[in-house]
Amino acid sequence: MKVVSVVGARPQFVKAFPVSRVLRERHEEVLVHTGQHYSESMSDVFFEELDIPTPEYNLGVGSGTQGEQTGRIVTRFGELVEREEPDAVVVYGDTNSTLASAVVTAKTDARLAHVEAGLRSYNREMPEEVNRELTDHVSDLLFAPTRRGVENLRKEGVGNVHLTGDVMYDAIRWARSRAAEHSTVLAANDLADGEYVLATVHRAGNTDDPDRLAAIMGALCELDREVVFPIHPRTMECLDEYGLRERVESSMTLIDPVGYLDFVRLLDGAERVATDSGGVQKEAFFLDTHCVTLREETEWVETIDAGWNVLVGADREAITRELTAPVSLPEKPELYGDGDAAERMVDLIERDAGSTDGSDG
Template identity: 45%
Template sequence: MKIVTILGARPQFIKAGSVSREIGKLRDRGENIQEVLVHTGQHYDANMSDVFFEEMRIPKPDYFLGIGGKSHGEMTGQMIEKIEKVLINETPDWVLVYGDTNSTLAGAIAASKLKIKIAHVEAGLRSYNMAMPEEINRILTDRISNALFCPTQKAMDNINSEAYKEWNFSTEAYLCGDVMLDGALFYKKLSQKPTDLKVDRKFVLCTLHRAENTDDINRISQIIDALSIIAQEVDVILPLHPRTKKVIEKFGLNTDKLVIIDPVGYLNMVWLIDNCKLVMTDSGGLQKEAFFFGKHCLTMRDETEWVELVDNGFNILVGASKDQILKNYYSADFNNDFSINLYGDGKASYSIIKTLQKYQFGKLIHD
């Protein structure tokens, strides 16, 4: 079995790394399985050097397409064209895509036109905010995929409510657990404290990069004001994305009370999550990683795809309201029982690959 995996951003490589390691184990046992990695170049990341792949135990891409820094339409169109050429050359049994980026959608479209089976990891996630490009990408990718790997029961419920069984081709959905949990368990033992970071007390870990916050002067001002108040009693560590840094400078916002550091690698981020007292973020993945490491989270967004964290009291949506951020920081009634199983048993990657191996002639052969 040959799999072509389409990736476009560093977080996708980290997720895919767990699956790639399982493929490597099976191949070492003599199983006939091959993976070809394609990096579209959607997000340029200076941290993704050869050292990144070595430290993260992730295979280097076999193809680098160099497509990035363009409008959504131009980027997606060029990706489809170049991915199609790779697929014609490689003739895989499966195209494997992750999440909700333009690379995800482009890989799925290119494969569907060539009648190659598509597997979507993180299928079924919904924010119900169609203003988000990611929401469009994930819905369309689900619609044309053959194997839908859902990380949570809620994601599975979403797929079932959309009547996927009535779609016009053979589609199967699976509750497999979350590959991010696989990665968190693997990388925890490899985590590293950021070299230049000096912390003498418990700290809050914060990330801030989503356009809905950074492009709105009112939202980002309220967030920075709230963080600055919190920073009077506890260190607030903010690895600052260059784009967010430019916005803060443009608006003349005062971040003197915050511990601003450069963006960190994943092993550093795992250390920060594992050692903080609370996570505050507008990221998607970091909400889950907080839960994996037994940390509560205040999410500075108006909605989240990870509703089970909110429903079970581990995560609170505070939007960009200074009052809501401070109110919940000081008096939130969080759930402290992290033993609940929301994301599987840390073996999602193995489950995904073994499921793909059961397909024959375009249809799943059940045990």
């Protein structure tokens, strides 16, 4: 069986490596990097750290508007699928790469599997919400990480849904111990476990709004403890544009974007994290780190219900309150499976394709 796997952004690299390892043991995998995140610090380093094989294809789509980026992927991925003639295509998450590849695949004979299906924030102003909804509705196999995801899809009338657990849990179990042994990021930045707040801010809804970004940065700058901020290039550009850079640089510890293992070590060692990332919310849960989410909604509602995550949006007072209040976390429930999601997903792809013996064809 030939399977084409599509990745294009940091969280997808992390989700892909456990699945790719299982696929390559049993079948022919063709790994496609769309180039949606194209700098070495944002992409190549993840392949190296996670021991993911060099992608057979890099579509090199680069940045651009939602329409431009999606259109370039449709064109280039369409040509690739026609040439490779895969039996199945696997897409991850909710990026433009995911939607564009799904649209192309839906018009071919290849079976389409969506990893991380069924997530909903119910905010269609987020491009990711539109991407995940449309991808779910054209997919043949839907791998939901949570029971809520399964229920969301049932309500929408979507079939062939499977509760697999979360493949990011597979990844984080491996990465946590490896990062503890090999990462030097804490020592390099003179940091100690439990003595800093980690911050990540990159979503356009925050970075492209001067008032929201000023409120978030204002709250972070006023904390009485060290704030470590691996800064996204787009966020730095916005700090310059809005005149916020000088204050941020003088109040926080700014570092360049880090690789996956270094980020896991930073998140594992943080006293708590402030983020607008979907993936970081879940990684924080896996690593027992309290999360303060700089958004008004989340697709990971289970972490909110469990008391391990709190939504504060760009409310300066709420951000300050949640980053300074004593941390008192309840017992952590098992929400995302047992760390064997990748095996389940490949088993389901095989069953769907009628190839349970692991042979090609």
